[in-house]
Amino acid sequence: MLTIDKQFNAIKRGTLEIVPEEGLKAKLKKAQETGNPLKIKLGLDPTAPYIHLGHAVVLRKIRQFQDLGHEVYIIIGDFTASIGDPSGKSVTRPQLTAEEIAANAKTYYDQYCMILDPAKTKVVFNSEWLGPLKFADVIKIVSKVTVARILERDDFEKRLSEGRPISMHELLYPVCQAYDSVFLHSDVELGGTDQKFNILMGRDLQTQYGQEEQVGLFMPILPGLDGVQKMSKSLGNYVGITEPPKDMFGKIMSLSDEMMPTYFELCTDVPMEEVESIKAGLTNGTVHPMDTKKRLAREIVTMYHSAEEAAQAQAEFERVFSQHEIPTDMPELKLSDELTDGKVWIVKMLVMAGMVPSNSEARRLVQQGAVSIDGEKVSDPSANIEVKDGQVLRAGKLKFARLTL
RNA sequence: GGGGGGAUGCCCGAGUGGUUAAAGGGGGCAGACUGUAAAUCUGUUGGCGAUGCCUACAUAGGUUCAAAUCCUAUUCCCCCCA
Incomplete structure (x- = not known):
């Protein structure tokens, strides 16, 4: 058994903040003494079922808790999804049907299993307990939260001062999430920094209900491949774990080179001392950036596939x-049905190969x-090859595509 | 309930009768340079076998030789007053 300090330090890796750190230590200690595992909570939005390295940062942290023997509750926010976490951008969200949510949850589950230990993961839907609440119940819950407290949330504060609209139901979002914590008696809730307000609200509400308050554990948002915006599928700057x-x-x-240490820290299990020395090496030029990046890529591919496949991927890359x-394997493009006098129009080939969405786009590529x-090189868009x-x-x-007849 | 403002290409945002497939920026794609990097520079960015044609400026009609631009109706959004 690891000492509490060692456990704590392992958990602390990559975190942005643990609120409060002492609280976590105390909980870890208590769990070890009593043999009762901690309840670790992670809320997920059921709308985007494609897991990428950004999500993996939090999931991997969750996995660490599992490895230490704790219980993980994944909350599918099917009920709260109907509100949508207030961002001010999209006030109304499309309502998902029960079937869509179920399908998304299933897709999620298949992907989690690549990171989490399914035996120690419980997946629950918050509609289960939020759904049956009566209006009177809601009033009771809401009465424990003050308006001033709710309006502290950055987003609300900002919108209020800018005269932009805030809908009543949006105010309820943090409360719903906090109530999830009350309902589950969660000990630790994980989330990105964007979750800070909601998670701290959970602590407040738990106190109101006479429970021991959960510890908030905040993970940084992983920047996407562009190095600027957060990793997200819709921005196209992502690496999917599948x-x-x-x-x-x-x-x-x-x-970009600057991103490497961050990725090492958040996406791999390379020991921190080593990450630090890589970082130092990059700064003073004793470590070659490309080699380091290959190492990073290898670590990550190994994690989601295998060492052999990682080695193959690297060999292919080089x-x-x-x-x-040219690559060893590439898609084939069968042209036998398209031949006219043994020739095929170049533009047609590109479209057929799925390399471009339209003839015009194909022409552009050729011209460029x-x-x-x-x-x-083929530079004439009207060429028949x-x-x-x-x-x-x-x-x-x-x-690339290999042409076959 | 009253008054006012707005909806433009992937996004932001100019444009208020005619060389407007629509300025500018962002993003994307491609080329050069490289370490498939980053930064930078250049080109390109609705569709069509294409020196032309078609479709586009919320939706549906209308005025006009000609509309993103004017008129009418509809939908949605925002602000102010109550």
């Missing part, structure tokens, strides 16, 4: 980009000199 090794490796290699050779066949079996069509740096 992506093929090759894609995962390639995407990580496209990170082959294509360092030695400028991004298209080649067997290394020979005489195709030979096995030739390689390339568009831009990343898109």
Whole structure:
């Protein structure tokens, strides 16, 4: 058994803040003494069922708790989804049907299992306890929270002062989330910094209900591949945990150098001392950035696939980009039905290969000199190409297809 | 309930009768440079086998030789007063 301090330090890695740190230590201690596991809470929005490295940061932290023997409750916020966490951007959210939520939850579950221990994970829906509440119950709950307290929330405060609208139901969102904590008697709630207000609200409400307050554990928001905005699918700057090794490796290699230490810390299990020395090495130039990035990519691919696949992905990467050779495997494009006098229009090929969405886009690529066949540039958008079996069509740096007849 | 403002391409945002497929910026894509990086520079960014044609400025009609721009109705959003 690890000492409390060691447990605490392991958990602390990568966290932005633990509120309060002493509270967590006390809980860990109590759990060890009594043998009762802590209840770890994580709320998830059921609307976006695609898990990427950004989500993984929090999930991996949760996994650590499991490894220490604690119980994890994943709360699917199906009830609260009908409110939507107030952001001021989209006040109204599309209502999901029960089927959609169930389907999303299932997809989620399949992906969690890549990170979490399914045996120690309980998935619950907050509609289960929020749904049956009567209006009188709601008033009772709400009476424990003051308006001033609610309006402290950045987003509300800002909107209020800017004269932008705030709907009543939005005020209820943090309360609902806090009530989840009360209902579950949670000991620790994890979330991104954007969850700070809601999680602290949970502490307040638990106190009101005479419960021991939960500890808030905040993880940083992982910046996306662009290094600027948070990782999100809709921004396209993400690495999905179910992506093929090759894609995962390639995407990580496209990170900017400055992002590397952050990714090492939040996305891998490389010991912190080593992360620090890598960081120092990068700063004083004793460590080669590209090698380091390859290491990073390898660590991450290994985590979600395997060491062999990671090695293969790296070999492939080096082959294509360092030695400028073509990839070993690529999609095939069957052209036998498209031949006219043994020729195929270049634009048509690109569209058929799925490399571009439209003929116009294909023309543009050709005109810009991004298209080649067997290394020979095609620059005329109206060209009809005489195709030979096995030739390689390339568009831009990343898109390849083998032509077959 | 009354008064006012607004809805433009992936996003932001100009444009108030005619060289407007629509300025500018962001983002994306491509090229150069590289370490498939970042930064920078350049080009490009509705569709169509295409020196032209079609579709687009919330929706539906209308005026006009000509509309994103004017008129009418509809939908949605915001602000102020009550």
